[in-house]
Ligand code: GDP
């Protein structure tokens with residue numbers, strides 16, 4: 014789950030990471046009220062969208078008085094930034110900047126360790142720094158069991174060649190940021206820019222946080238959850254409790270198990286087609302779940318064919334087949350369906366499907382055959 018900047022700053026505050034005082038609003042009047050409350054000039058008006066480069070897109074402005082706040086807030090609210098409509102602006106007291114740095118923690122899966130990145134070249138996209146001047150990024154790998162201690166953090170800050178004046182402040186923030194990352198159950202925490210003020214203070218001026226949804230049960234994330242941006246299809250799937258990710262192709266996918274669903278995407282690509290979605294209906298695959306999955310896919314106007322890929326495990330083939338037949342009685346489907354059914358009691362399952370087969374409901378013996386048929390029915394490949 015990705016947070017907006019203002020939520021990321023709240024999240025950081027919970028771990029004592031210094032951020033500027035401010036508030037989030039949805040209206041111009043709201044923006045003016047916040048600026049009056051801050052009572053010091055200038056203030057920064059910042060578009061809240063989950064995309065980088067807001068500054069360049071005109072989504073970040075320094076306002077020197079109330080008229081400018083009114084002007085910028087009305088310009089920015091409703092603005093489109095890289096396909097995201099700005100619904101909220103964050104107003105905060107502006108900071109004086111001496112230098113801009115970059116800091117982040119994320120997981121390095123191949124090394125099974127946490128990866129910390131720190132650079133004296135902040136404020137620009139880290140991908141660009143990695144491309145043009147990779148040595149400017151100081152990386153450390155942290156054993157999750159050992160954690161990050163102060164001496165290691167200090168050596169890391171020195172390796173990144175930050176201004177010596179920033180050392181103590183940076184070490185302090187990095188230790189807190191690591192705690193936020195681990196105890197806050199984040200997959201990514203990023204501060205860009207992390208600033209050094211002329212006064213010598215170090216401070217987070219931006220916040221990018223991705224939380225690990227699997228840890229939601231041990232946190233109070235309802236507020237973050239409420240503002241999640243999902244497309245219509247994803248929203249409908251979410252309400253039905255389905256594991257769904259919208260994609261931009263034309264072959265609708267239903268599979269049982271995340272691994273099989275991912276393989277199904279691969280095989281559709283291999284057959285020259287483009288998946289319209291990822292959808293894992295899990296182990297059960299009963300009629301309710303199958304009907305819900307078919308409804309979500311059927312409502313996607315880009316879908317031209319549907320590929321149901323089931324491998325029976327604990328759930329037996331005949332249960333799955335009965336579920337499919339019953340679901341098809343309940344939902345009026347617009348696109349042809351191709352089924353591949355294998356695994357436990359596949360023969361019994363196929364026998365149940367047999368009398369229902371037609372041009373609109375085909376069965377194929379293997380995953381690749383089914384993918385090819387579904388791709389052909391979708392009109393490509
Ligand atoms: P992003 O471009 O979407 O990552 O937005 P950021 O929050 O990182 O802001 C982009 C840039 O705007 C920063 O790198 C700063 O140079 C500038 N900026 C943001 N807030 C302030 C502020 O309080 N004071 C000053 N002087 N500049 C700011």
Ligand code: MN
Nearest residue numbers: 136205206219
């Ligand atoms: Mn930034």
